[in-house]
Amino acid sequence: MTKAITVSGLHKSFGRTRALDGLDLDVEPGEVHGFLGPNGSGKSTTIRVLLGLLRADSGAVRVLGRDPWADAVELHRRLAYVPGDVELWPGLTGGEAIDLLARLRGGLDRRRRAELVERFDLDPTKKGRAYSKGNRQKVAIVAALASDAELLVLDEPTAGLDPLMEVVFQDVIGEAKAAGRTVLLSSHILAQVEKLADRVSIIRLGRTVQSGSLGELRHLTRTTIEVETERPATGLAALPGVHGLRTVDEATGRIRFDVDGGRVDGAVRKLTEFGIRSLISHPPTLEELMLRHYGDELAANGHGTGRDTDGEPR
């Protein structure tokens, strides 16, 4: 089966600015693929190359098995796109914009359009300029989902949505996935991608730095364990893969440490020797994944990591 999207060694420069510097991306059919990276890392540029709106300087790009630059129009009939910054026509109503975009894409399911307008609580009779950022985004989302596209390309689609609408969005994407559609979801909002994505690719400075299933990526990171034992636990720090051991509460002897993905078993075995009274383990969040990749940038920007980790920012 052909992959939904394959990109390898993609380069794109704007004048002297190098936006993409050898980016790789693989998206399997039927999966929700998270496309993560900080602002300015090249997410939108990549997506625009995938849509044939920008021409790649070099590298191989295939979308649904075709060349997006040469076969842009044929491809566009099979995919739907929600831009990160939705601009609407001041004189056209939201409803007209939805119909326009969906029809130009090759058709519109009236029933689904009505249902989506209802679920997203959108007033389709307002003129484009009267919509807030969130409502403009809803227009683009409804237009994208009201047509039968195999591939959904969503560029930070929920940046302007309120939490209630974000839940609706997650449901809708879940349904699209159940219907067998492929979704490329770019974001810097990690929690959202975590809930929806099967696999993620993390990019930085126009290059892919990590790619894989969430499970695989978590394996590469550390689990945080907070434990209270009957007897003071000793010798933990000497175990391979244990980092940042510290005492949280002197009175109860509660301690906390991070342990490498592959070393959890050893650490827990050791802990049982001291009689575990309670144990809490936190799976690594994508925040932590990102911090490990971008920690140096964040630190450089003066944000610090805000975490009491010993993990040397790479």
Add this chain to the structure above:
Amino acid sequence: MTSATTAPGTRAPAAPATGGNTLAGTRTLIRFALRRDRVRLPVWIGALVLATLTTANSFRTLYGDPQDRANAVAGVDSPAGLALSGPSHYLVDDGFGSLLSHQMIGFTAVLVGLMSVLTVTRHTRAEEETGRAELVRSTVVGRHAHLAAALSVAVLADVVLALLLAAGLTGLGMEGIDAQGSLVYGCAHAAAGLVFAAVAAVTVQFTAHTRGASGMALAVIGAAYVLRAAGDSGENGALSWLSPIGWVQRSYPYVDNRWWPLLLCLVSAVACAAAGFVLSTRRDVGAGLRPEKAGAATASAVLATPVGFALRLHRGMLTGFGTGLFLMGAMYGSILGEAEDMLAGIEEIEEALERIGGAGVAESFASMVMAVLTVVAAVYVVMAALRPRSEETAGRAEPLLATGLSRSRWAGGHLAVATGGGTVVLLLAGLGFGIAGAASTGDAGLLPDLVGAALAYAPALWVTAGVAAVLFGWFPRAVQAAWIVPVYAFVVGYLGQILQFPDWMDDLSPFGHVPRLPAADMDWTPLLWLTLVAAGLMWLGLAGFRRRDLDMK
């Protein structure tokens, strides 16, 4: 820039309580606007001054001996000639200065008005429409600061233009062009600019769209021009007194050097500007005076076709230009009868018209008018053909081009409306001219002649759209260069008749190749060539657009 933006923040609170609050930050905004216009305004002013000085200077050779001047005076002393130039009082004097004021002020006042209107809308409504004003207004900037700053910049530009004109014309040291007259001449231009800047201060309050606001102000300029043309060509000049352009022409530089008509401009400008400030307090930032109505919840079937969609976006401008050109044509048509009566039998004029290749007097006048109407239609065509570029830079092309709509069909839809719409606008101009002309001359046969004469210019309009298409496809950052086509057509078509440019200059313009109907005979060959060139240019433009990156936000 940083120091400039922080300065008033510290200065504004110290300002006196007398309105200081609503104007806080004006000085910074003025400096900021001047920074943004550092190329635009000097080009405008430079072009206007240069055009005026070259025209004046060329009079030395054109009208060197008194007999030439007498002929020139006789040549325009007709309702038609006066409609195209100015009031007949100028003709009491045949000095260089008088000739210059008579032939130039009517047109340059329109251009100064255009400069002032575009300056005001650019720094007020355009800022609001893009949302930048909201950001700026959230800082220490008063409610009236944007409008005050925009008006100040327009006033400044107008005053600089006036001084440069005065100094430049005096500097020519020509007989009949003295310092005092030159000062009045310059100030007349500034006065026209001030009035129309103030008109724009009002129109930007009405509508939430920059295009609409500029359009309304330009319609006022157009109406002012038409009123003065009708007034100047008629027996009494009452209609001219309703027009600010009529007022500035009645300052009679070099003839009477009257200041009080310019005061009339100043008073109306102050009144309009005051109205603008008052109206601006009755609306919200970013909104017009009228609340936005709810529209259709679904799109019609036509809207989802490239041409139908483009037509929807162009609708307002197309109606505006169509109506305007129809009325303008009708105005010229209504004086066609008089032109014939007055001119018939005057030998020199018939000779002069002979040179244009004239059959009858009415026909020759008609072909001159047609050239003017066509330039206005060309302005529409350029604006329409540049629309895809503004859609692209506003980020509205991106979602459309990510659908099954190809780049060629999208841009082609806009070009189709630009060419088709241009043709319709031209047809309306011809109809207005023809209907009123047939009525005023009592010759019904003029109607098809004049409509045909208008339509003969259509291929030249298509070439104009083609030039814009090529720029859009290959040099998207330079699309504004398409304005050269109508501007050049105007300079060669109108000034060229005064200055008697060589033929090759005429040939450079697509409009120069169109047979001057109805005075000249129909010739299909150049029209066919123009059509082929237009098609070639459009194909080339679309090919370029298919190859380049889309510009996105």
